[in-house]
Amino acid sequence: MAVLPPDMDAAGFSRLIEEFRGAIGADWVWTGEEDLGPYRDSFSPVWDTAEERRASAAVAPADVAQVQAIVRIAARHKVPLFPISTGKNFGYGGPSPNVTGSVVLDLKRLNRVLEVDDRRHFALVEPGVSYFDLYRHISERGLKVMIDCPDPGWGSPIGNALERGIGYTMPFYRDHFGASCGMEVVLPNGELMRTGMGALPGSATWQEYRYGFGPDPAGLFAQGNFGIVTKMGFRLLPMPDHYRTGLITVPRRRDFVKLVEHVNYLSDSGLCGEAVYGSPLQALMARPDFAALATRKGGPSDAEMDAAASAAGLPSWQVDLQFFGPEAATRAHWEHARDRILSDIPGAQAIEGDHFPLPATEEQLRNTTQPYRTGIRRYGALGVPSLGIWRIVRDDGHVGFFPILPRSGEAVFAMQRVLGDALREFPLPPYFNATTAPLYWHSFAFQMVFAPSVKRSDPEHNAMVHRAMKKAVAVAAEHGWGDYRAAPIYQDEVAATYSFNGHALRRFHEQLKDAIDPDGIIAPGRGGIWPRRFRK
C-alpha cells in the first residue's frame, strides 16, 4: 500500500476497502502496487517525484447501482473518488487523479452501447464503451451513421466529450461535448439525475432535445467535478454518400489572412469538414539558414519569408479541404471553394484530390489513393477508429498544451512569434515558428500545439519540460490565449488564467462545489475546482 486517502489512517483505509469489496466484489477492488501501476500517468513528466498524483486504490463497478453504492461509501468515509471511463486520457494525465490518495473509480465495465438510431441519428452509451466498440456496434448492424472519433480509438466517447475532446469530420460533430445530448449522472450524495428531456418520465427525446426546461447543468460535468456521468447521448452524422478532397496553396505569407477568412466562411456555412492547414515551407526547416529565419526572435518579415519561399519554389501555405455529402454536392462545394479562393488570392492554386462513395474501402482508408501527399489522416477524417497515430508518440509519451486562438491569419502570426520567443530558452523542437500552422479541430476556434516528449529515465529533461509547460500557459494567457484541456498537474495553473473580475468564474464554481460536495467526494481539484475542505 503506497499511499492513503487524505485524512485517513491505515485502519480506516482497511474498513473502507472492506466496504468496497462488500459492495462490488473483492475481484474488482485493487490496492496493491502492482495493480495500481496502470492507474499512474504513464506520460507523466513528474513520474516518481513528489508532484506525481497517485491513487490509493481502484474500484471497477459493474453497473450504475454499484457506482451509487461506491459513492455513498466514499461519502461516509470522506474519501475522494476519481472517475475514469476507458482511462486513455494520455497527454492530459491518463487515469491518474488530481489528489494523491484518491480512489480511482474505473468505469470500464459499464460498457454497453444502449442505443444507436440511424433514422434520428444518435447514440446512447455508457462510459466504458470505446470508439472501437461503438464503431463495431454500428458496422456489425449496417447502421447508416458515421461517428466522429479522436486519433486513438481506444478512448471513450463519454470520457473524451467530458474532456472536450475533438474529432475530424464535420464542424457540428467535431466538438464532442457540443454534439452530446442528454446525460445521466450520479451526484456526490449517490443520487441519480438525468439532464434535459431525460428528466421527464416517459420522454422519448432524451437524445434529441438537449435542454428540457430550465437551466441545463450538463456543462458542469465536462472538465468538472460535480458528478459521475453514467450515460450520455451523442448526435451522429448520417452516413454521407460521398467523400471528396482538394488542396489549395497560396504563394505568399500574408495570403494566409485571406485564406483563413475564406475557409472560415466555408466551414461556418457547413460546406466542408475539417480544414487541415500546413506550410510547405516546413520542408525547409532542415536547412539551418531557413530554420534560423523561421525561428528568429521577433519573427521574420513577410518579405524575408516570401523570398525564401520563392527561392525554394514553394508556396507559403496550403489547406487540405474535405467534403461530405451527395456526390454532386461535394463537387459543387469543392468547385465553389476553389473558385472563391483562386479568384481572390493571386497565385493561389488548386489540386483535386480523390473522391469516393462511403463507406471507404480498406485501400481508401489507408490513404494511398490521394494524388498528392496529404496532411489529412484518413481514418480520423472518416470517423474510423484506429491506433495508427501512436506512431508519433516518442520516448515515454508527452504532455500537451493546446492554446485556443482566433481564426485569423494575424492571430496565427502573433502566436507563432510570441510563443516562439517565449520558449526559446528551452532545448525543445521549435513548436512555434513562422511555418507553424493552426489546428482546425474545434468547430469555431483555432489551436496550436505544444507537446514535448517526456523521458522516464531523464528527470532533468522532464523538469525542463515541466517548466516549459508552465511558462507556455502563463505567456499565452498574457496575450489572451487559454488552454482548452490540461493534466491534473497543470489544471490549477490553467484555471487561474481564466481570471476575469477577480476569478469570478472560479468563485462561482467553488460555491457550487461547496453546496453539493463540500467534502470533495468527486474529483476534488479537477478543472481547478476545490471544495472548502481542500482549499488552502
Added chain:
Amino acid sequence: MKRLRLAALAGAGALAAIAATANLAQGPVPAASRDAAAIAAPEARPLRYRADHPGRLPFERKCAPCHAAGPGDDGAPMLPGTMALATKYGGDRPAALELRSDLGAEVLLYFVRSGSGAMPSFRKAELSDAEVEAIAGYLAATAKGNAAGQ
C-alpha cells in the same frame, strides 16, 4: 507537368503537417526524419495463418490495433507497436506479435501491466489476467501454424 510539380510540393509540407496536426503531436522538426526512419524497416515474414483460439478475440480487440501485421495508417509501412518492435529487434525477431513463439503469459503480463516506452500499461478492468493468458495461447498457436506453413 505543372500539376505534378505542385503535387510534389504539397507533399513536402504534408509529412510535417501530419505530425503537427496530430492530437498527440510532436514538434515539426523531427517529424520528417521520424517518418523517413519509419519506412526503413519492413516486416520480412508475412502472416499467413491465425489460430482459431479463445485468445484471438481479445488479441484482435486489445493488441492488434497497434501490434498486428500489415500496413499502418496513411502510408506507414507498419502499425506503431509492430514498428517499435521492428526497430527494437532489427530483424532478429519477428516484429508482429502473431509471429512470435517466445511470448509466454508471464512475459506478456509483464509488458501489459508495466508498459514499455510509448506503450502504456493496461488495467485489469480492461484486460484481465485470464485474457492475457488466452492471448499468449493464441500467439503460440498462431506462431506455430505460421512456422509449419513455411
